[in-house]
Amino acid sequence: MTTWILAVDDDLHMLNFVSTELRHSGYEVIEAGSGEQALVCLNSKKVDLAIVDxxxxxxDGFELTRILRKDYDLPVILLTARHHIEDKERGFLAGSDDYLVKPFDSKELMYRVKAILRRYDHPVEDTLTIGSLTIDFKSYEVRSDQGILLIPLKEFExxxxxxSKPRQVLSRDLMIERIWGIDFQGDxxxxxxxxxxxxxRLERFAPDVQxxxxxxxxxKLEGNP
Incomplete structure (x- = not known):
């Protein structure tokens, strides 16, 4: 499946650098030199991630991030030339998923891109079924023959x-990165x-799923057919 990334920067040298590194890593890139141009691009193409100056x-990048999160539900990496903590705070309050200070290494950029795309990797279907258990992504409900179960968000995720990966072993590090994010301070x-x-919960609600x-x-999660 092709992954499309929107790169937005009025600095053409930086825009070219970011776009080139993304393409070398196998991503398709849409380039925009302004926030206004970025929104025009989104009218004709669905993208998976935005990298915004x-x-x-x-x-500006803060306002564009708010629009991308609210209207397009897009993950966003913000780029800035300033180290001010206030800028980071504004960025995260606007809804950004990550924050990079220029100049940055191309490997760091790609690591963060891949981490966020993995975090947002979820089934396109509205529901997942394993054994007697059905997981509804729209209502955040878990259903079985016992009825409907509502559980805390982190447990649901x-x-x-x-x-989403039945019978496949997932490491604890992967779970932390996907559910809590790469900056999580816990263990x-x-x-x-x-x-x-x-x-x-499953012992009582769906005993065939373990x-x-x-x-x-x-x-790993296993369920009887």
């Missing part, structure tokens, strides 16, 4: 991640606690 005339115990709670521990690696 903060300091632009007209619609963990369950959905496991169900693996956070995952273990959430898994324990999920197991207790979270299996693979010692030293992580967890």
């Amino acid at each position: 903060v300091m632009m005339p007209g619609i 963990l369950l959905a991640l496991l169900a 693996e115990q956070t995952v273990n606690v959430h898994i324990k709670r999920l197991r207790q 979270i299996i521990t693979v010692r030293g690696v992580g967890y």
Whole structure:
């Protein structure tokens, strides 16, 4: 599947650098020299991620980020030449997923792009079914023969991640990155606690679906046909 990334920067040298690195890594890129041009591009093409410069005339990066999150539900990486903590705060309050200070290494950019795309990798279907369990991404409900179960968001996201890759072992590090983000300050115990709670719920609600521990690696979800 082709991944499209929108790169927005009024500095043509930086725009070319970012676009070139993305294309070398196999991504398709749409380039825009302003916030206004970026919005025009989005009218004709669906993209998976936006990389946006903060300091632009007209619609600046903060405002564009708010629009991209609110109207297009797009993940955003903000680029800035300033180290001010206030800029980082404004960026995250606007809805950005990550923040890079110029100049940055191309490897760091690609690491962050890949991490965010993995975090937003979710099934295109509205529901996932494993065993007697159905996970509804629209209503955030979990259903089985026992009825409907509403669980905390992080537990729902963990369950959905496991169900999206049935019988595949997922590491704790991967779960932390996907569910809590690459900047999470906690440790693996956070995952273990959430898994324990999920197991207790499934034992009563869908006993044919089990979270299996693979010692030293992580967890996998299995359900009877």
